Amino acid sequence: MSISTPAMPFDDALTRAVDAQRRSVLGAGAAVRLVGAAVFLAISTGLWLTGGEDWASYPPILAPYVGVAATLFALRRRPVARWLGVVQAPVDVGLVYWLQHVAMPLSRFPSGVAGFSLGLFALVVALSGLTLRRSVVYGTALLSAVAQGALMREAGVSWGAVAVAVVALLLVAAVSHYGTGRLRQLAVALSHAEVDRALEARRFQEVEEARRTIERMLGDAQARNDQLHALQRDKELLTQFLVHDLRSPLSALTMTLSWMEQEVPPGKSPLNESVRTGLAVTARLDRMISDLMDVPRLEQGRLEPRKVVFPAAILLDEVRRSLDGVARARRLTLDVVAPEELEVMGDSELMVRVVENLASNALRYAPTGGRVRLEAGMDSGYHWLAVRNDGPPIPPETRARIFDKYVQGEAEKDSRRGYGLGLYFCRLATEAHGGRLEVEDTPGWSTSFVVRLPG
Structure with missing residues (x-):
């Protein structure tokens, strides 16, 4: 029996494990979005209901988004979650821009709304890092920078402040990419260790099964071998008994022929010839019996x-x-x-x-x-x-x-x-x-x- 190779190659197992880690991280991002959107919806609704007219535009937009975040959270363990996480980043940018663009005309401090948008865009960039994809992180940062610049210019903020805001978002992207890169390395390392452990456990199980199979086969072979040896011993013992018992009648026949040879008158008569032939045959039979008796002694080196x-x-x-x-x-x-x-x-x-x-x-x-x-x-x-x-x-x-x-x-x-x-x-x-x-x-x-x- 040979030990079988693992059912799937190591690279495939590692890819599956990394995807599992990525889905786990994306699930954490979905949870953050859902909780954050729900809390922001509750706060904005409360402020609006207590007379804050500046917050009136937030609840109608945030309510549908909470539903989207809940759907993304529900699908976090499905394979499709890896693609929804990529799409979610530009959706988040669009949501922040829309919220602030709608709220800005209602606010008495448009520049404050634009400044508040910078923090929201930074949060979106940080969340995009959970996709563990560099292109998504920097793409989200650039899209956020464009949206932030548009809001700040709409609020009448100077180009210098816009440049600072863009640089700040790019720095957030760099930090997020570095952090998520380390997270990705950790995920790969954990996945590598998990795959190694799984393959080692599988190999150990297969080796153990092979060992038990070989031991069982050896046991069966040993039992059959012992049985064959027992049959062989019985056969040889029976042969020894038979050839030993043949000696008695053969000796009697030889003695009779020897007596006849002495009693028959000498000469070349047919009777004399028959007696001599009979004696030659009995002598040959006696040697054949000796052969059968001597084979075990020759095998064991006891016949010198x-x-x-x-x-x-x-x-x-x-x-x-x-x-x-x-x-x-x-x-x-x-x-x-x-x-x-x-x-x-x-x-x-x-x-x-x-x-x-x-x-x-x-x-x-x-x-x-x-x-x-x-x-x-x-x-x-x-x-x-x-x-x-x-x-x-x-x-x-x-x-x-x-x-x-x-x-x-x-x-x-x-x-x-x-x-x-x-x-x-x-x-x-x-x-x-x-x-x-x-x-x-x-x-x-x-x-x-x-x-x-x-x-």
Whole structure:
């Protein structure tokens, strides 16, 4: 299992977080507008009702604006709020200008109304800074400066005072931009930290889920492995019991054939030939049972070869005699090619069983009327024993694993003969001698098994 990547890229997550911070700030601005407009409406209405005629123009204009501010406040958490905040700034400028333009003719102090407008425009510029957009802040400041200049000139204020008012509004914009810039940096930093925390939490959760999944899979695999080991032990134990029990009837049969060999008159009669063949077969069966019994000991390194020097030709001839009946039954030529003087160092009993297993395998695969040869030789400091046949060649992809445990050739699989232990035993026995068993390419032969032993 692999750990999945976050569902959305980091930049998208950061943009979403910054937008959320911006909507939060715009919500604060909407609240200020709503509260400020409502308070100003209440004050102006009170002053008007108590006889202040100068305030008569304010309530009719402020009342609708309070409704607009309330709508903006209600939409503060919607995505559309970011655009309403941008539009709201020029609306605020227009509202202040309209209020003061209407109030100025009614006031006995027009210049005072114009001066009061400067504070209102400064408030509007400050509020525009909550959009966290520099263009909106300075745009609002310039629009406010134009409106303030128009009001001051309408009130008869000098151009010098107008210039001072314009500079004051631009300074308010600069201060507001600096403050809101720092606020924006803080919002970005907070958003960055929040996104990092969210992604880290997600990664931790995914890693934790992956860890639990892997632990569960490992637990399941361990349980299956333990079950397979238990089955393997049961199978090997059953095999040991079976082959051990086979020894008793086989020993009785061997004793009977040996008695018959002694009782039958000497000569080349069919009865004598049958008795000798029977003894060869029982000896071969006894070696096969020994193979099954010795595989676990070889696997565990508990079977130490008893090495002696023996003639290779005699060993190969013994194997030929034990399999001669099988070869004749299938009309196969089974011959031995080995120098008489060649001697090999090893456990002769184990080597007989190794060569016999390889020869039995070769006889099984050789076509009717085909050839099987047992050879011996020496090269590159190694003595070698080879079993060759002219049957179907072993595919290259099978050669690497044909000596593994329970691996069978296609013929055994199709006929359901054998259990894939013969070649495995041969490999273990050869390696116990410090040698190696391989399938080699030999001119004139389709298949050659070669046992190489240290010289």
